[in-house]
Amino acid sequence: MRIGIDVGGTHTDAVLLSGDSVVETCKVLTSADVMSGIVEALTRLQEKSALASSAESVMIGTTQFTNAVIERRSLRPVAAIRLGSPSGRGLPPFVGWPEDIAKVISGTVFELDGGYLYDGSELAPLNNAQLDKVVDELGRLNIEAVAITSAFSPMNAGPELHVDARIRQALPQCRTTMSHEIGRVGLLERENAAILNASLLHFSDHVIDGIENALASVRLTCPVFISQNDGTLMDVSFARRFPALTFASGPTNSLRGAAKLTGLDEAIVIDIGGTTTDIGVLRGGFPRESNLVVEVGGVRTNFRMPDILALGLGGGSLVGNNGRSVGPTSVGHELVSQALVFGGSVLTASDIAVAAGHASMGNISWVKKLKSELVSNSTDTIGKMLAAGIQKMNPGKTSLPVVLVGGGAAIAPSTLDAAIEIVRPEHCDVANAIGAAIAQVGGEAERFVSYNEISRETAIEQVCADAAGKAVAAGANPDSIRVNDIEEVAIPYMDNGATRVRVKVIGEVAVLNTHATTAAIR
Amino acid sequence: MKLQDQHIQDLASGAAFLATGGGGDPYLSLLCAQQSIKQYDSVELVSIDTLADDAVIVAVGSVGAPTTSLELLPSIDEPLLAIRAFEHHTGLSIDAVVSFEIGGGNSLIPIIAAAAAGIPVIDGDGMGRALPEVQMMTYSIAGISPTPSIAVDYAGDTIAFDGISVLEYEQQIREFSMARGGMVTTVEFGMSAKELRQCIVADTVSLAIAIGEVLRLERGNALQLINKLQHVFEPTSYGQLMVLFSGMVTDVATSVIGGYDIGHALLRADDNAEQQVRVDIKNEYLTVWKGNRLLASVPDLITFVDTETGQPINSERLSFGQRVTIIGIACPPHFRTAVALAVVGPKCFGFDFDFTPIEKLIGADQTDSSRI
Numbered sequence: 001m002r003i004g005i006d007v008g009g010t011h012t013d014a015v016l017l018s019g020d021s022v023v024e025t026c027k028v029l030t031s032a033d034v035m036s037g038i039v040e041a042l043t044r045l046q047e048k049s050a051l052a053s054s055a056e057s058v059m060i061g062t063t064q065f066t067n068a069v070i071e072r073r074s075l076r077p078v079a080a081i082r083l084g085s086p087s088g089r090g091l092p093p094f095v096g097w098p099e100d101i102a103k104v105i106s107g108t109v110f111e112l113d114g115g116y117l118y119d120g121s122e123l124a125p126l127n128n129a130q131l132d133k134v135v136d137e138l139g140r141l142n143i144e145a146v147a148i149t150s151a152f153s154p155m156n157a158g159p160e161l162h163v164d165a166r167i168r169q170a171l172p173q174c175r176t177t178m179s180h181e182i183g184r185v186g187l188l189e190r191e192n193a194a195i196l197n198a199s200l201l202h203f204s205d206h207v208i209d210g211i212e213n214a215l216a217s218v219r220l221t222c223p224v225f226i227s228q229n230d231g232t233l234m235d236v237s238f239a240r241r242f243p244a245l246t247f248a249s250g251p252t253n254s255l256r257g258a259a260k261l262t263g264l265d266e267a268i269v270i271d272i273g274g275t276t277t278d279i280g281v282l283r284g285g286f287p288r289e290s291n292l293v294v295e296v297g298g299v300r301t302n303f304r305m306p307d308i309l310a311l312g313l314g315g316g317s318l319v320g321n322n323g324r325s326v327g328p329t330s331v332g333h334e335l336v337s338q339a340l341v342f343g344g345s346v347l348t349a350s351d352i353a354v355a356a357g358h359a360s361m362g363n364i365s366w367v368k369k370l371k372s373e374l375v376s377n378s379t380d381t382i383g384k385m386l387a388a389g390i391q392k393m394n395p396g397k398t399s400l401p402v403v404l405v406g407g408g409a410a411i412a413p414s415t416l417d418a419a420i421e422i423v424r425p426e427h428c429d430v431a432n433a434i435g436a437a438i439a440q441v442g443g444e445a446e447r448f449v450s451y452n453e454i455s456r457e458t459a460i461e462q463v464c465a466d467a468a469g470k471a472v473a474a475g476a477n478p479d480s481i482r483v484n485d486i487e488e489v490a491i492p493y494m495d496n497g498a499t500r501v502r503v504k505v506i507g508e509v510a511v512l513n514t515h516a517t518t519a520a521i522r
Numbered sequence: 523m524k525l526q527d528q529h530i531q532d533l534a535s536g537a538a539f540l541a542t543g544g545g546g547d548p549y550l551s552l553l554c555a556q557q558s559i560k561q562y563d564s565v566e567l568v569s570i571d572t573l574a575d576d577a578v579i580v581a582v583g584s585v586g587a588p589t590t591s592l593e594l595l596p597s598i599d600e601p602l603l604a605i606r607a608f609e610h611h612t613g614l615s616i617d618a619v620v621s622f623e624i625g626g627g628n629s630l631i632p633i634i635a636a637a638a639a640g641i642p643v644i645d646g647d648g649m650g651r652a653l654p655e656v657q658m659m660t661y662s663i664a665g666i667s668p669t670p671s672i673a674v675d676y677a678g679d680t681i682a683f684d685g686i687s688v689l690e691y692e693q694q695i696r697e698f699s700m701a702r703g704g705m706v707t708t709v710e711f712g713m714s715a716k717e718l719r720q721c722i723v724a725d726t727v728s729l730a731i732a733i734g735e736v737l738r739l740e741r742g743n744a745l746q747l748i749n750k751l752q753h754v755f756e757p758t759s760y761g762q763l764m765v766l767f768s769g770m771v772t773d774v775a776t777s778v779i780g781g782y783d784i785g786h787a788l789l790r791a792d793d794n795a796e797q798q799v800r801v802d803i804k805n806e807y808l809t810v811w812k813g814n815r816l817l818a819s820v821p822d823l824i825t826f827v828d829t830e831t832g833q834p835i836n837s838e839r840l841s842f843g844q845r846v847t848i849i850g851i852a853c854p855p856h857f858r859t860a861v862a863l864a865v866v867g868p869k870c871f872g873f874d875f876d877f878t879p880i881e882k883l884i885g886a887d888q889t890d891s892s893r894i
Contacts, residue, residue, distance in 0.1 A: 087676040087703070090557050090598030091550075117703045118590040123676070152593045186592045188550075288843060293549075392743075392830050487841075500589070 003055045003220075004437025005041060006253060006430070007034055007062040010274045010333040011407060013433040014041035016052050020260075024048040025430045027407070029333065034064065035210040042218045057509060058220060061227035061253045061436040064207050065200050065243045069297035072100060074203040077107035078195050079143045081134060083114030083150035083159045084187065085124060093149070093191055098298035105199045107143050110134050114159040115151030118448060118498065123151050126159055135170045145198040149179035149191040155448045175201040182242060184446050185500060189293065189302035196299060197244035204243035208236050225475060225509060230304045231256045231286055231435070232442030232506060235475035247296050248305045251278045253435030255287040255306060258403040260438050261425035267401045268390055271431065272408035275330040277311040279389045281400070286484075304444070309393050313385055315408030317349040323377025326385065340366045349411040352378040359410030383413040390420065405431035441509055442484070443471030446502040459501055460486060467503040476507030523728075524564045525633060525643075530555050532734030535833075537629035539733050540726070542823050543837035544806035545626015545652035546588025554598045555630045558637040561598070565633050566642040568618065570722050573644075573715035578614050580605070581648060581661060581711040583622035583631045585673070585695050589838060590704030600674050600707040601635030607672045607680040608709040620644040620718065622659060622710075624726040625652025625806075626836075631707065643727070648711075650723035650760070650854050651823050654805050656692045658866050660856055661711045664721035671695070671710040675702035723854060729758055737832060744768070744847040747832035761852020764884055766810050766817050767799045768792055768829060768847045774840050787840055789848070792829075801848070803837050804871050810848060818850040819873070821857040821866045822880040825849045850880045 001023075006013045012030045016023040026044040031037035038060075045052040068074040080093035093109045094102045112131065113124035138146065146167060150159040157180040164176050177198040183190030208226075215224060226239040227249040234245060254271040258264070265285040271278045281288040287306035294305045312328020316335040319326050331338040331346055338344035340351040341362025347370075353359035355367040355375045390402060401421040404412050405428040416422060427434065445466030449459040468481050485504040525533075534552040537545065559565065573579070582601055584591075605616055616639070619632040624647040636643040648659035656668050668691050671683045681698060683691055699706045732754045740750045745765065752763050773788040784804050791797035799817070802809040807824040810817040818824050826835045829845040840846075857866055858879065864870075867877045 084595060086597075086678060088595030088597060089678075090561070091553055091595050095557065096553055115593075117594060118587070119700075119704075123594065123703070151595075187595060188553075283843065 001051055001055045002437050003042070003045065003052065003058045004433040004435070005038060005058065005060045006250070006432035006436055007038065007060065007064065008250070008273070008432065012037040012041045013430040014045045015427070015430050015433040015437055016045055016049055016055065017434070017437045018051070022427050022434065023051060025427055025433070027430065033210070034207070035214045038211065038214040039217055042214065042220065046218060053219065055220060055222050057222050058215060058224045059227065059233060059436040059439055060211060060224065061249050061432060062207070062246060063250045064246075065204070066247045066250075066296065068200060068203055069101070069196060069247075069299070072104050072297070074206075075101075075104050075199045076145050076202045077143065078105050078145045078147050078198045079107045079110065079138055079141070080191065080195050081110045081112065081146060081148045081163060082191060083112050083126070083148070083163065085111050085113045087123060087151065091188070093195065095188070096300060097192070101297055101299060105195060107145070108137070108141060110137075115153070116156045116159075117152065120156070126162060131163060131166055135167060138167065138174065139171055144173060144175060145201055146174050146176045147179065147191065147194040147198040148176060149187065149194055151187055152448070153178070153180035154185050154190075154446045177201070177241070182244060184302055184444070184502065185448075186302045189300055192299050193244055193301045193303060196296065196301070197242060200243040201241070204240050207243070208240050212236065225439070227253055227436050227439055228442065229306070230442055230504075231439055233439045233475065233509060234441070238474050244303070247303055248308075250432065251280055251308045252287050252306050253432045253439070254278065254405055255280045255282055255435065256439060257431030257433070257435030258282065258405050258425070258428075259285045260434055261405070261427060261431060262403050262423050264401060264403065264423070267403050267423070268393060269403045269405060270386060270389070270409075270412070271406040272404065272411060273314050273406050274316045274335060274408060275312070275314040275332050277313045277386070277389070277406075277408070279309040279311065279393050280306050281393055307393075309389055311385060311389050313349070313382065315348065315350040315353075315411055317411075319347045319349060319352060319378050323352070323374045324381055326378060326381045349378070349382060350408070353410045358414065379413045382411055383416050386412060387416050387420075390416070404428060440506050441471050441474050441476035442504060442506045443467045443469070443474060443476065444502065444504045445470060446500065448498060448500055450498050459499070460503070463501045463503045464505065467505040471505050471507050475509060477509070478507070481505050481507035523567045525559070525567050526564055527556060527559065529731050530559070530630065530633065532731045532738060533629060533727065534734065535737050536730030536733030536735075537624055537626055538834040538836065539737065539825055539827070540650070540730055540823070541625030541652040541834070541836065542806045542825055543803065543835075543840075544654065545623065545628060545836070546591065547836060547839075548627040548630060550591055550596055551627035551630035551634070554596055555633045555637070558598050558634045562637040562640070565636045567645050567727055568642040570644050570646060570715060570719050570724060573618060575714060575716040577617040577715040579618050579620055579644065579713055579715055579718050580608060580616055580709045581622050581659070582619050582635045582707070582709050583628040584705055585708050586699040586705035588627065588705075594676055594703045594705060596705070596707070597676070597678070598634060599638065600678070601631055602638035603678055603680065604672050604674045604707050604709040605635055605639050607674065607682070608670075608712070611672060611682050612670055612712060614712060616641065618642045618644050620722065621647045621727075623647055623649040623652045624723070624730050625649065628652070629727065629730060644718070644722070645727045646722040646724040647726045648721070648723065650726055650857070651821070652806055653821070653866060656695070656710070657688045659711075660721040660723055660862075661713065661718070662688050663862050663865060664717070666711055666713050666717055666721070668710040670712065671708055673698055673706045673708045675706050723856060725758070729754065737834075741831055741833070744827045744829045744832045747827075748849065755851070759854040760823070761881060764850045764880065766824070766848040766850045766884075767812075769799070769845070771840060771842055771844045771846060772798070774842065789846065792845070799848070805837065807837060808871050809868070809873070810850065816875070816878070816883055818880045818883060819868050819877060820871060821853045821862070821877070823851040823853055825851070850884070852880050
């Protein structure tokens, strides 16, 4: 038995899963404090099924941290320490950030000697006198959050670990994020990720406390896990330290949920919500990731993110021009008061779906007077928008099936194109929560190696072991870990077999030894 | 023309298009250029024709492995340190700077130097694209020596190279770069405006800015974007843009051979899974093959763009599953002379065939289904 919860902008969904099958689902409105919505969803689930109280684990997907960054709220100032001098003169931490978020987060900046070069030699030796000054300054400024980034730390994290230990010893109240724990090669993007994460640490405690309190108040004592942006899970103590790893977990969960509900490994997934539609692609049962550098709230990062096309189309989208325009404006969570079927005065995509007989909600008699031309025009417009989106995500004529999920899925017409197979699985309205419930635990590691100094097999083995270590630290059962992806990148111009090896592993949640793995995490 | 922030952003994007897969991600160079302009002043972009014959010009840029700069960050004062060290070493006073290659991050290094030194940057470069070696620049092909030259490493330490052949210099500067973290900034090719006028690939900075502007304003489906780009290329000495292929990357196999990233990519057509093309890579995209048929080869330009967004994709970022469109462009005539082809033709990259212009390779295939 496991429970999956999706805390969305409009709805909080919860599902109870027994092995592979869905036992119960429920949908409640997201509360302003988020946590009472979770309590309500869990209470409903417990009312529907006595089995809910005996769940072995709870998996939660949340957009709280992404929204905090986008809306520039609940963020704390961060001291950014970079070990890479004398390189990078004139490109200090926070370079290239949008001014509004830099103003909120930029505490103070330290550029110190340290770090490594591509060939494993020191860029500059660590300077303890510099470090002493930094510690004094941090104490004087009473800074709570620190991000530590060292050149080539994915290859050699020594300098980051040294500085981290020194700060934590001298200033126990300081919370730190080391860049090698959160990002991959690409110093600026990794540093940005570490800074965003450090800035969210305080809020993370608040959110995780809330989740734990919500569970306690409904007497659920099982382990709790949080969804990451790659479709895998982390346990709550890890999530407290790495809230930034939840960015983009929403679309990921809907894609994974769609895979689970349909059994399809290769498909296009359309997740229609109240205001927006996310179109993504499943490859091998996992979301296809974006090729491009991902910006979060305007800040350049190198997080693993699914490749998502967002359309301004949802159940609450306004219909105009006799059905020739739908969206992007939406009544959002006001749907239940403003849509015609709910006695309101706004013509929405949901009203069209009810009039066309695709959905049943509210009172159908309120939309009986709608002209059939208006209804067919609107359905047509929605179909064209979705078909164009599908074409963008999958140009050409490969015949991938299309899976429709999300609370607004009913607004999609019954056919899009004769060539496209549409799948509307049962429970598609709570696909996100199901995606959260079935997620696994992942780990990723990356190293620069030279195949002249170490054999390719040994190198890949070592990186796999690093990745497995990270997955176990994040709550995976060590026996269930399998390698999901190996990527090798040669470094142009280097004549020494230099290669970047990146490995991603995935494992089952170690429910039984959660306490042991949690204890292993600092 | 005074180069403002938007110009520089567009230049970075247009330079990635002209880089034909090589040249490295221009993002870090762009940041340095933006910071330099903030710290000093905007830079004047001038035509070579506005300079007196005896004006002293140097080419400035980076030499090394672009991937290592992802961690070993460049510094905004490196180009100025190189300029001052060159002046000290040679006794010359530099009047203007020009770039090695318009493709990739090296298009922006002269702007960083020009901002700090308060001198203009010349509209043009030594390639009209990106290519890996010093002897492949039009400056070398015209007989101008890259030395005396100066290289500056990440710590700001400098070294001078004097009186060696072009090929010896290429070998030594690469060894120095590898010994000093994998990337150095160099000032080379001290020359007069009169000399440069004979061999510059003119107006490529403005061209890259115009390309970048189209990529920004018309961001979207690659096939639609190409018509817009065609207008930008029309007045230049480059040929017509041709869509060579549109499909998905099914394999990228590259490894380091002889100091380069060498290998190939395979792609499968969107509209016909049986139809495959193979692209040979040596840092840049060198050839496009459909079966045994050659569709394009170096020094003509072969550029990959993301099919959905039209944004260029560097070879080091190419990976399985990407949906890309391959665009071929006839290179300007300066690279099609016998003298130039002797250093930039297919045989210089290990192929056993001579160069055939893209318009001849494609001309016989006008009705091919992959051409649009």
